[in-house]
Amino acid sequence: MPSVCLYFQVHQPCRLRRYSFFDVGRLHDYEDHAENRRILDRVAEKCYLPAGELLLQLIGEYGGAFRVAFSISGIVLDQIERHRPDVLEGFQRLGATGCVEFLNETDSHSLAFLFSPREFREQVRCHRERVRSLFGQEGRTFRHTELIFNNALAAAVEKMGYRAILAEGTEKILGGRSPNLVYRPAGCRKMKLLLRNYPLSDDVAFRFSDRNWAEYPLTASKYAHWLHRIRREEAVVNLFMDYETLGEHQWRETGIFGFLRALPGEILRHPDFCFRTPAEAAEAGEAAGGEFDCPDFISWADEERDTTAWLGNAMQQDAARALYDLESAVRGRKDEKLFRTWRMLQTSDHFYYMCTKWFSDGDVHRYFNPYESPYEAYINYMNILDDFSQSLKKRNKGETR
Numbered sequence: 080m081p082s083v084c085l086y087f088q089v090h091q092p093c094r095l096r097r098y099s100f101f102d103v104g105r106l107h108d109y110e111d112h113a114e115n116r117r118i119l120d121r122v123a124e125k126c127y128l129p130a131g132e133l134l135l136q137l138i139g140e141y142g143g144a145f146r147v148a149f150s151i152s153g154i155v156l157d158q159i160e161r162h163r164p165d166v167l168e169g170f171q172r173l174g175a176t177g178c179v180e181f182l183n184e185t186d187s188h189s190l191a192f193l194f195s196p197r198e199f200r201e202q203v204r205c206h207r208e209r210v211r212s213l214f215g216q217e218g219r220t221f222r223h224t225e226l227i228f229n230n231a232l233a234a235a236v237e238k239m240g241y242r243a244i245l246a247e248g249t250e251k252i253l254g255g256r257s258p259n260l261v262y263r264p265a266g267c268r269k270m271k272l273l274l275r276n277y278p279l280s281d282d283v284a285f286r287f288s289d290r291n292w293a294e295y296p297l298t299a300s301k302y303a304h305w306l307h308r309i310r311r312e313e314a315v316v317n318l319f320m321d322y323e324t325l326g327e328h329q330w331r332e333t334g335i336f337g338f339l340r341a342l343p344g345e346i347l348r349h350p351d352f353c354f355r356t357p358a359e360a361a362e363a364g365e366a367a368g369g370e371f372d373c374p375d376f377i378s379w380a381d382e383e384r385d386t387t388a389w390l391g392n393a394m395q396q397d398a399a400r401a402l403y404d405l406e407s408a409v410r411g412r413k414d415e416k417l418f419r420t421w422r423m424l425q426t427s428d429h430f431y432y433m434c435t436k437w438f439s440d441g442d443v444h445r446y447f448n449p450y451e452s453p454y455e456a457y458i459n460y461m462n463i464l465d466d467f468s469q470s471l472k473k474r475n476k477g478e479t480r
Contacts, residue, residue: 081314082355082363083306083346084273086245087322088222089127090152090188091119092428094449098459103466109420114449116162119155123163126326131169133336137343138178145343146178146354149322150222153186153206154426156213167213174214180356181210183218183241189425190224190389192232193376194403202422203239219243219358224427226275226319226379227386230372233264233272241270243361245319247379248274252371259314260368261361271361272371275319275379279305284320288333299338303345307352313367315360319379381436389430394457399430401464408471420467424460432456 096111137145151170159166173179185191186206191199207218220243221236228246236244248258258274282302286292294301306316321328329335346352355363380388390396402424409421433453450456 080351080353081309081311081316082353082360084148084315084317084355084357084360085146086148086150086182086222086317086319086357087324088150088152088320089155089322091115091122091155091158092188092426093154093158093423094118095429095459095463098462098466100462103462104469107466107470109463109467110423115158119158119162122323122327123166125331126323127163127166128169129331129336130322130325130339131166131173133339134179135169135173135176137340138173138176141343141347143176143178144347144354146180146356146359147173148180148182148220148356149173150182150184151210152184152188153202153209154188154423156209171214174216178356180220180358181214181216181218182220182222182245182357183207183210184222185224187422187425188224188427189422190227190386190399190427190430191403191425192223192227192235193386193390194399195406196235198403198406198425199235200239203236220245220356220361225389227376228373228378229376230265230374232376233270233373234266237264237267237270243271243273243357245273245275245317245357246371246373247377247384248276248317249377249384251384252373252377256368257311257314259309259311259316261313261315261364261366262368262371263366265370265372271366273315273317273357273360274371275317277379279316280318280320283318283335283338284324284328287324287329287335287338296334297338299341299345302338302342303348306346307349310351313364315355315363317357317360387436388434389427392433392435392453394435394453395430395433398433398457398460398464401461405464405468405471408468412471417467417471424464424467429456429460433460 094111094114095109183206185202187202191202210216210218221241222245226247233244258276262272264272287297309316325335376386377384409418432448432450433456435453
């Protein structure tokens, strides 16, 4: 039976305050608290609350036949727990239906696997514990930051006990094969791999309101017809996108909520189709797609679908190396506040803001970037890292801030 796997990534970074050279040694609070609260409130009202209520209605209306999954970063969970308990309660109500799977990821939405295996494992365990505590679920599926994936990551995740992992269905690895099958990561024995169908996902996430798009307007019946053409018995169509697509990236006025409201009925109109969560899709059958051999890192970002959105230039590489070079010093301080700050600075968005790629994806980079230029983002971040490094040295000498 062909299935549809609908998964949403929920993430909002902790945005940094404008931090100049003259602030180093003077200001040790790096977050722009007012901006973080303003954006969280906006996204909560435009997306998290109305979208959550709609999903809850759809689950009830279709008697459990409609199923969905979330991966909620620890960074946004911190903000939601602190400022918007109503949003957290909404996610918990969804989880209580039994029709929603909560995935695991790195708690800080970080690039830790690329720099520190130990830090990566600890962040995954931390996120697993938070999901268990908040939603009562034991994580079965892993979704790495920005869908970054390779063989080594899959092997490490399988050792941590996960049975499924998500990745981008990029042609440079598939080589003409379909993304709509379950695969087995090279080197793994039991774990299954689900690949994002990025054309169909991006039709909703990026093209839905584009009046210049040949398929505009996109209706639920048209979209379901495209899915129904995928008739292979073992097919699983993986639609992965940001949750903020609903109401924030695609405003309510575009009709995005009406589209979502009608979509389950249009898909389930075909008796051969069903909805499954990632764990259910992975368990439903064997790896019919065969082995997915991916020695180099891929991701869901930009046309290249690699890690260059975060580590593609000298500024990004310098900032990341400087951050992770502090790991031993941070661990040696045994200071929980410093440790939390170091992890907050690992969030991948900080490096994304330094990206200098301005090709077809330039509008995307500009939309999500609070800085005037990548250079400004780099200088701001390195000033903060300079102050943080000095704070570590002072603590090493037994001084206080």
